[in-house]
Amino acid sequence: MRSTAWLVLPLLAIAPFYACAQGTPTDNVIPGNPQDGSVGGAGGEQGGGAGQAGGAGTQSNGGSQNQGGSAGTAGSAGTAAGGAAGSGGVAGGGGSSGAATGGTAGSGAGGGGTGGNNCTPPVPNAPCDTFPQCGCKAGESCDVNNAQTGMTQCGPTDDIPKGTVCQYNNSCAPGLSCVGLTCKPFCEKATDCSTSGADCIGVQYTQTDGGSGDVPAMKVCTDQCDPITSQGCGAGAGCYPIDDLNVKPGHSLCAKAGTSTTTCSPTVDCAPSYVCLSDNQCHKWCRSTVPTDCTGGQTCYQFQDNSTPPVVGFYYVGAQGFGVCG
DSSP states (O other): OOOBOOBOOOOOOEEEEOSSOOOOOOOOOSSSOTTSSSSOOBSSSOOOOOOOOOOSSTTTSSBTTBOOOOOTTOOTTSSSOOOOOOSSSOOOOOOSOOSSSSOSOOSSSOOOOOOOOOOOOSSTTOSSBTTTTBSSOTTEEEEEOOTTTOOEEEEEOOOBOTTSBOOBTTOBOTTEEEETTEEEEBOSSGGGOOSTTOOEEEEEEEOTTSOEEEEEEEEEEOOOOOTTTOTTSOTTEEEEEOSOTTOSSBOEEEEEOOOBSSBOBTTBOBOTTEEEOTTSBEEEEEETTOGGGSOTTOOEEEEEESSSSOOEEOEEEBTEEEEEEO
16 A cells, blocks of 8 residues: 655745845745645655575575585595585585495585575665665565654555656655655665765654654655756756755755746745745746846845844855845
């Protein structure tokens, strides 16, 4: 049974900064809808197993089920006593000169068994691992199914690709998870992410009291998408910076977007290329270095956060700063 995707992006509080009139900072949503799931969240904006590794036992001691062979019957007339197989592996092959059922003693103790697999779940007692994917049958993916514990499960997949809008856990292709209602790659560290400049960030979920909590051992890659064009995101998804103001190189994530280009609220999301600010209006993203991104006499403004004292600046994706037209 599938459950609706519950991992959502954390919220950012921002307001556009105008030289003459500053907006009043209030809690503001990027991308806009904190009700996209009953629980959820990723490390920066939003943002999660496999059989146990074989020990030296029935899974990996050598022999028929990888148990060490007993060296057969060992030839009684062999030049050696047909040593009992070593602690792992099958006993050496019998020789031709033994008068008994076994041949000449084996050439020595068999090599160790191949051992069990190296599939290590992210949390104890989980059945599969999210990265790298292992422990599930063909056609299934390993995904997190409990935000509080990080427990994983195998399940059928719809093979939805990276950056594309999703609705259910396990709906993304193997190796991806539905975070922010878009499919994102699992990872353990930044070098696991294939997109240039991407980071590996922790995932959060929304708690019953409205706060957020970390999903144990769950991380996904940032998308490094373009807020203006949403390049790197699928249809119906917008792109949103996730780092604090003026932090560079910066990172961004795809998240499900709405359709509004005017007003917005916690239940009305802005369309891709727009962001909902504290004035409850959808503002178009712009590059800090490209004046022509804003038309009709508008200017690309910086943001002001609600810290004390307030910070004024741009959000960055890589080395490129982004503001809003106004």
